[in-house]
Amino acid sequence: MRRNIVAFLRWAPWRVRLSMVVMGIGQLCYGQIVKGLVYLACFGGFLAYFITTGVEDLIGFFTLGTTQENLWLGIPGDNSLTMLILGLFSIVLLILWVVLYVTNVKDAAFTARQIERGKPVPKFRQTLQTAVDGKFHITALSLPVVGVAIFSILPIVFMICIAFTDLGGDVVYPKLANWSLSSWKKILSLGKIGGTFMKILGWNILWAVTSTALNFVLGLGMALLLNKRNVKGSKFWRAFPILAYAIPGFISMLGFKFMFSQSGPINYYLDQAGLMRIFFLTNDASAKWWARGIGLFVNAWISTPSIMLMTTGILSNINTDLYEAASLDGASPWQQFRKITLPFVVFSTTPVLISQFVGNFNNFGVFFFLRSGVISNYADYFLASDTDLLINWLYKLSVDNNYYSIGAAISLVIFLITAVVSLSVYVRSAAYKQEDTYQ
Amino acid sequence: MKKMIVLMLVLTMVLASFSGCQEEAPSGQFDTSDLYKQVMARFDGELEQGAVVKVLENDTAVELGYVDALIEAFNEAYQDQGIRAERMNIDQYSDLATDGPYGYGPDVWYQANDILMKYADDQHLLPLPIYDMECYEQIPQSAWDAYATDMEGETFYCGIPLNVQSGMLYYIESMLPEDWETEWDIDSNGTPDFFETYTALYAYSEQCKLGGEKTQYGYLDETVDTYFMSGYLMTYGGYIFGSNGTDPSDIGLAAGDSYKGARMIQQWAGQMGNTEVLDNAFSSAAYQYLADGVMLCTISTPDVSRMFIRSMVATGNWTEAEAEADLKMITVPRLPVSADLTADDWQDTITKMDELTVEMTMMGGINGYGISSYTQCPNAALAFVEFATSYEQAVLRNQYLGVAPAREDAADTISKTDPTVGILFDRLDRGLISIMPAITEIGQLWTPAESFLIDLSTDPYRAERGEERLYETDEQIKAGLERLVSQIRDAIETLA
Numbered sequence: 041m042r043r044n045i046v047a048f049l050r051w052a053p054w055r056v057r058l059s060m061v062v063m064g065i066g067q068l069c070y071g072q073i074v075k076g077l078v079y080l081a082c083f084g085g086f087l088a089y090f091i092t093t094g095v096e097d098l099i100g101f102f103t104l105g106t107t108q109e110n111l112w113l114g115i116p117g118d119n120s121l122t123m124l125i126l127g128l129f130s131i132v133l134l135i136l137w138v139v140l141y142v143t144n145v146k147d148a149a150f151t152a153r154q155i156e157r158g159k160p161v162p163k164f165r166q167t168l169q170t171a172v173d174g175k176f177h178i179t180a181l182s183l184p185v186v187g188v189a190i191f192s193i194l195p196i197v198f199m200i201c202i203a204f205t206d207l208g209g210d211v212v213y214p215k216l217a218n219w220s221l222s223s224w225k226k227i228l229s230l231g232k233i234g235g236t237f238m239k240i241l242g243w244n245i246l247w248a249v250t251s252t253a254l255n256f257v258l259g260l261g262m263a264l265l266l267n268k269r270n271v272k273g274s275k276f277w278r279a280f281p282i283l284a285y286a287i288p289g290f291i292s293m294l295g296f297k298f299m300f301s302q303s304g305p306i307n308y309y310l311d312q313a314g315l316m317r318i319f320f321l322t323n324d325a326s327a328k329w330w331a332r333g334i335g336l337f338v339n340a341w342i343s344t345p346s347i348m349l350m351t352t353g354i355l356s357n358i359n360t361d362l363y364e365a366a367s368l369d370g371a372s373p374w375q376q377f378r379k380i381t382l383p384f385v386v387f388s389t390t391p392v393l394i395s396q397f398v399g400n401f402n403n404f405g406v407f408f409f410l411r412s413g414v415i416s417n418y419a420d421y422f423l424a425s426d427t428d429l430l431i432n433w434l435y436k437l438s439v440d441n442n443y444y445s446i447g448a449a450i451s452l453v454i455f456l457i458t459a460v461v462s463l464s465v466y467v468r469s470a471a472y473k474q475e476d477t478y479q
Numbered sequence: 480m481k482k483m484i485v486l487m488l489v490l491t492m493v494l495a496s497f498s499g500c501q502e503e504a505p506s507g508q509f510d511t512s513d514l515y516k517q518v519m520a521r522f523d524g525e526l527e528q529g530a531v532v533k534v535l536e537n538d539t540a541v542e543l544g545y546v547d548a549l550i551e552a553f554n555e556a557y558q559d560q561g562i563r564a565e566r567m568n569i570d571q572y573s574d575l576a577t578d579g580p581y582g583y584g585p586d587v588w589y590q591a592n593d594i595l596m597k598y599a600d601d602q603h604l605l606p607l608p609i610y611d612m613e614c615y616e617q618i619p620q621s622a623w624d625a626y627a628t629d630m631e632g633e634t635f636y637c638g639i640p641l642n643v644q645s646g647m648l649y650y651i652e653s654m655l656p657e658d659w660e661t662e663w664d665i666d667s668n669g670t671p672d673f674f675e676t677y678t679a680l681y682a683y684s685e686q687c688k689l690g691g692e693k694t695q696y697g698y699l700d701e702t703v704d705t706y707f708m709s710g711y712l713m714t715y716g717g718y719i720f721g722s723n724g725t726d727p728s729d730i731g732l733a734a735g736d737s738y739k740g741a742r743m744i745q746q747w748a749g750q751m752g753n754t755e756v757l758d759n760a761f762s763s764a765a766y767q768y769l770a771d772g773v774m775l776c777t778i779s780t781p782d783v784s785r786m787f788i789r790s791m792v793a794t795g796n797w798t799e800a801e802a803e804a805d806l807k808m809i810t811v812p813r814l815p816v817s818a819d820l821t822a823d824d825w826q827d828t829i830t831k832m833d834e835l836t837v838e839m840t841m842m843g844g845i846n847g848y849g850i851s852s853y854t855q856c857p858n859a860a861l862a863f864v865e866f867a868t869s870y871e872q873a874v875l876r877n878q879y880l881g882v883a884p885a886r887e888d889a890a891d892t893i894s895k896t897d898p899t900v901g902i903l904f905d906r907l908d909r910g911l912i913s914i915m916p917a918i919t920e921i922g923q924l925w926t927p928a929e930s931f932l933i934d935l936s937t938d939p940y941r942a943e944r945g946e947e948r949l950y951e952t953d954e955q956i957k958a959g960l961e962r963l964v965s966q967i968r969d970a971i972e973t974l975a
Binding site for chain 2: 110111112113114119122210212213214215232301302303307316317319322323324326414415416417422423441442
C-alpha cells in the first residue's frame, strides 16, 4: 500500500499534484473547466464550513461542551446533545470530503494517464455520459446510499453515541454530559438494573417466540379451516377476523383492558356467578401469568387476521395435483399437511415471520395499554412490571425518567438481538437458500 | 475640638456600620443584591410589542371555560398595550427541558408546585420578581416556600402560588341516611358523626354493607392513590423527604409509626370489598358513583367539585343549582389514636374525640404559574401572570372551578359563602397539609408508591383466595414500607 502511494507520488505529474493540494485545480489545468469548478466549489464549501464551524463542531463532539449555560443570568453555554449531533454531522462531512478528495485525485490521475496514452482529455459531457452508462450503478446508487446514511445509519450511530455518554437522569440540558461507560456498567452489573434487565430479556424472548408461533399457527389454522370446501359461508366467517384487523389496534387493546379490569364485565359476571373476581391485570404476583396470557391473546387477536389473509393467498397457489398424488400414494391428511402445505407456507412466509418476530420483540403497545403505570414491587423489578418488554422498560427509563443513555444502551441490545436473530434465521431459511424452488 | 473629632469618628463608624448592614443584608424579602438584580434584569417592565403570550393551563380549567374567560379578559385589558395571550393545547410541548431549548413550549405554565419546581431546578423556569408583584403581600409564606429554590446561596421564587390543593371529603347531603340526626349525631353538633371520625365512618360503611341504606357503600375511595393515601402514613410519623421535603437522601415513608397508617389503608380495602378501588381508573368513575348513590362519600381535591356537579346534573335528578347546593365538601375525618378503625366504639371516638382521635395530615400542593426561561416576552408573560393572580381572577377562578385561592383577600371573600376555603387555609396554617416536596426526586415517588398500595390493598383478598397473605403482621407491613423506600432510593440514586 505504502509502496503504491510512493510510486504514485513519484509518477504524479504536476497537474495531479496540484489537485492533491487544491481539489479541482489539476482538472482546470487540464482544461476540464466545469469538472474543475465543481471540485473547486466543493473544496471551497468544505473549507468554509470547517473554518467557520466544522472544526469547532468536531472538537465539540469529543468534549461535549465545556461551558454550562446559565439560563437565569443569560450566560450562554454549550448544549451537549446539540454538540453531539453537530459533531456527528461534521464527521459525516469530513468523510464525504475525504471520499471526494480521493475521487478528485483519481480523476486527475486518470486524465494524466489518458494524456500519456495519447488520448484526448475527456470532456465534461463524456464524464456525464459515463455516469449514466458505464458507471450507472454508482450514479443510481449514490442517492439512495446518501439517503440510507442520513435516515438510517446516522440515527443508529447517534443512538450508539448516546449509549456511551452519561446523558439522562440528572445530566440533562443545561448540564453538560460526558463520554462514559456508566450505562453499560449499570446494565451489565448484577445490581438493580442488571437484575431487572435479565428478567425482562428472558420474558421478552419467550414473548417474541411464543407470540410469533401462536399468531402463525392460529392464522394458518383459520386459513385452512376457511379454505375447506365443506365450511358453509366461509366468506361470511372470513369477514370477522378482517374486522378485528381493520379496527385500530389500540382501540381493541383498550377494549380488552376494560374487559379484564377489576370493574370490567368479566369480573362482574364472575361476581354475579358467586365466584371470586380475578386479578387479571392488577399489580399482584397472581396477575403475572394472567396478564402475560392476556397479552398473548390480545396480540393474537390483532395479528392473526393478517397471517390468515396472507396464508389464504399462499394456500390458493399450491398445486392441487400434489395433494391428489399424495392421496393416491396413501398419505394421510396430517402427512399431506406436514409434507406439502407446511413447507410451502413456511417457505413463502419466512421473511414475514422474521418481521413478525422483530415486531413482537419490540411490541410496545400491548403491555403499554394493558398494564401501564405499575412496577412489580413484589419481585424487585426496577421501574418495570413483570409484563414489560425491553421496549416498555426502555420507554419508562428514557421517556418517563429521562435516562437517555441507559435507554440508548438497551436499544442497542434490542437492535443486536433482533438483527442477529433475523439475519441468522433468514440466511438459514429455505426462502434464502432455495430461492427458485417454488417459483 | 477633641470631643468633636471623637463624635465625628463615632458618627462615621455608625454610618459605615449601617451601610455595611445594608450591603450584607441576607437574601429574602426586598433583597436587591447584585445577583438578584442580574437575574431580574429581563423584567424591565417594557412590554414586548406584538407579543403573544402562550398559556398552558390545566384541562379542567379549560374544559369548564375558565381559561377562555381569563384569556379574553386579559386580551381586553391589554388591547391598547400591544400584547395578547392565547391558550396552548393541553400537553402541547409541555416538556420544557426537551422542547424549550428549541423554541417550543408555553410562556406561562399552570401546574402543581412539584412539577413546576422539577423544571425550575434545572433553570427551565425563570425566578420571578415577586416582591414587586401586587399579590406578594396577600400570599402566605408557606405557599411561597413551595416555589423557593436557591442559587449561589440566595433564595429565588420560580412560581406564583394560585390555589391550595388537598384532599377534601365530598358527599351529597340528600344521600345522608334519614335518621342521621337521631342515630349519627350523638354530640348534636349538626355534623354527621361518620364525617367526624374515620372510626364512625367505618362503622357506618359496615352498616351500608348490610343493606337498607340509601347508598351501597359508606366510604369508597381509590386506596391505591398515593396523593390521598399518604396522609395515613404522615399522620403517624411518616414523611416523604426530610428537611421539609428538600433532602432526597432522607426518605421517610417508613419512619415513625407509619406502618400503622398503612394498616388502616388495608383495613379500608378489606372493608370496601370492591376490587375496583385497586385501579386508578376509579378516580374518574368516582364522580358518577357519588351521583348514582353507589357510595355516600369519597375524597378528592377541591378543583374537581364541578366534575361531581356535572355528574349529578347528568343523572337528571338535580338541576345545576340544586346540585351545587346538595354537594358538600368538608374536611377529612379524624383518625384513631389506636390506628385501628375497629378498636374503639365509634360513639367513644365522638364523645372522647380529643383523647381517642387525631387530626389527619394530608398531602397537598400549591398550584401556580411559572414563566419559561425560553420565553421571548418575559415582561408580557409577567403581565399575564400578574393579571391571572389578581384578586378578581382568584375569585372568578373559584367561581368556575371551586378551587381554594392562595391569596388571603380572595380567600376571605370566598370563605363567607364557601367555608371550604377557610378550612384549607386553617389546615395549611396548622401544618395539617404537607406540601408536596418541590424537588426533582419527587418524580420517583409515584409509581413505586402506587405499586406498594396496590399490593397492600390486594392483601385482604389473598386470604379469600387461599393465597398467602403478604402483609398480615406489622413486621410485614414495615418490611413492605422499607422496600418501598429502598425502591425510591434506588430510582433516585442508582440512575443519578
